[in-house]
Amino acid sequence: MVNGLRPKNLDEALEILSKQQCTVIAGGTDLMVQRARGFAIAPAFDKPLLFIEHLSELKKIYIDDEGIHIGACAILTDIIQNETIPSIFKEMIEQMASPPTRNMATIAGNICNASPAGDTLPYLYAVNAKVKLKNINSTRIVNVSDFIISPKKTCMRSDELLTDIIIPDKEFEHNYYRKLGQRKGMSLTKVSLLAMADVSDGKILDIRITLGSVAASIVRSPEAEKYMTGKDTSEIKAVTETILGKYNNLIRPIDDARSTAIYRKKTSLRLIKDFLEKIS
Ligand SMILES: Cc1cc2nc3c(=O)[nH]c(=O)nc-3n(C[C@H](O)[C@H](O)[C@H](O)COP(=O)(O)OP(=O)(O)OC[C@H]3O[C@@H](n4cnc5c(N)ncnc54)[C@H](O)[C@@H]3O)c2cc1C
Missing domain, CATH: 3.30.465.10 (Uridine Diphospho-n-acetylenolpyruvylglucosamine Reductase; domain 3)
Known part of the structure; x- marks a missing residue:
């Protein structure tokens, strides 16, 4: 008992x-x-x-x-x-x-x-x-x-x-969240991406990107965020591959019952790219 x-x-x-x-x-x-x-x-x-x-x-x-x-x-x-x-x-x-x-x-x-x-x-x-x-x-x-x-x-x-x-008591100006699972509701995450940014006069003032379910813990790259901060959004397209490269090594997914490592890796990078296109 x-x-x-x-x-x-x-x-x-x-x-x-x-x-x-x-x-x-x-x-x-x-x-x-x-x-x-x-x-x-x-x-x-x-x-x-x-x-x-x-x-x-x-x-x-x-x-x-x-x-x-x-x-x-x-x-x-x-x-x-x-x-x-x-x-x-x-x-x-x-x-x-x-x-x-x-x-x-x-x-x-x-x-x-x-x-x-x-x-x-x-x-x-x-x-x-x-x-x-x-x-x-x-x-x-x-x-x-x-x-x-x-x-x-x-x-x-x-x-x-x-x-x-x-x-913090703070709302970001740009917010992007995608949770990918087996179906829309009642679904455990295969890959998730949260991206938030503040942009003023076309310049990135603050940017945060985190990924869930694609490594042993949540992925965040202070190096990539620092690289993007201060850049003009019009510059982002030209440096997208450099930015994705900074996340590539941190995204270390596994195969499990929910998904495969290869799907998780490719999708994570595509989601980051999609967000960057949306703010540029
Ligand atoms: C059908 C179903 C669907 C779900 N869908 C999702 C989903 O979509 N996304 C998702 O992230 N999770 C999901 N979950 C998992 C779960 O619902 C969440 O993780 C939930 O927030 C756990 O909270 P709980 O209060 O039930 O935790 P509990 O089961 O009560 O506790 C979880 C752990 O936390 C510890 N704990 C809890 N509170 C404290 C405290 N205050 N101090 C110290 N230790 C503490 C417990 O000892 C235990 O180890 C799902 C679960 C089910 C059953």
């Missing part, structure tokens, strides 16, 4: 984690699938389950001087419906799973699962999002790109909870 713990508030949850090892469960939409053992057989858990999805302290979405704070247990539906969230991020989340799953799934669950196919991650990497990690005594703030170490592995300690995600 699995022991389930349902703390009254965040402090109680952190106190429990300071005393014993638990498996944290939020919406359970990743965990229950990963631990499934077959039809009519209860999933297997070797540690007590710590339920956190009901904790109101972890559901708030608000803005302060640091940026937009999204509570760890904000469900995807609440993020889509919140007016402070940048529109491209909402557009990305609207393409995840299906309405019933989005009513259960939390943003922190998507981050902590640390999958290169996690669909919130291309945005969080692109905007240098941070996560707040708390244990009973202290709080630390870590970049999402440092928090995720490798597929399924994060730097979170066993006595910590992820409590907040912090993103």
Whole structure:
């Protein structure tokens, strides 16, 4: 039998984690699938389950001087419906799973699962999002790109909870997101590309490009972004091959049940090219 713990508030949850090892469960939409053992057989858990999805302290979405704070247990539906969230991020989340799953799934669950196919991650990497990690005594703030170490592995300690995600309060002028899957809805990502740019008087002021599902973690090239920043958009066509070359080595996909490495590589480069054509 699995022991389930349902703390009254965040402090109680952190106190429990300071005393014993638990498996944290939020919406359970990743965990229950990963631990499934077959039809009519209860999933297997070797540690007590710590339920956190009901904790109101972890559901708030608000803005302060640091940026937009999204509570760890904000469900995807609440993020889509919140007016402070940048529109491209909402557009990305609207393409995840299906309405019933989005009513259960939390943003922190998507981050902590640390999958290169996690669909919130291309945005969080692109905007240098941070996560707040708390244990009973202290709080630390870590970049999402440092928090995720490798597929399924994060730097979170066993006595910590992820409590907040912090993103800048900023909309980009040009936004481009393509998620390619087996079908339009309820589909896990084969390749995704997020590109955002600010252009003024024909000059690129800021540009961010991230790719999901095409390497062990989200792909972003500071070198390529630096190369493009300051260029006139009319110059981009002439240097497109140079830009694609900077991404080529970083895109290291695998063959798996969803797609092939060759499809993922070719499609990624085509999507980058398509975005560059759209802004030039
Ligand atoms: C039908 C279906 C469709 C899906 N479609 C998509 C999709 O299109 N795109 C996509 O990216 N994902 C998809 N998913 C995966 C999943 O829904 C998301 O990753 C979701 O955001 C996970 O959130 P959760 O709250 O359910 O996480 P859980 O399953 O509760 O937890 C996931 C992991 O995070 C840990 N965790 C959760 N919250 C915290 C916290 N606050 N602090 C510390 N650790 C924590 C848990 O211990 C666990 O290891 C799909 C899943 C299903 C079942």
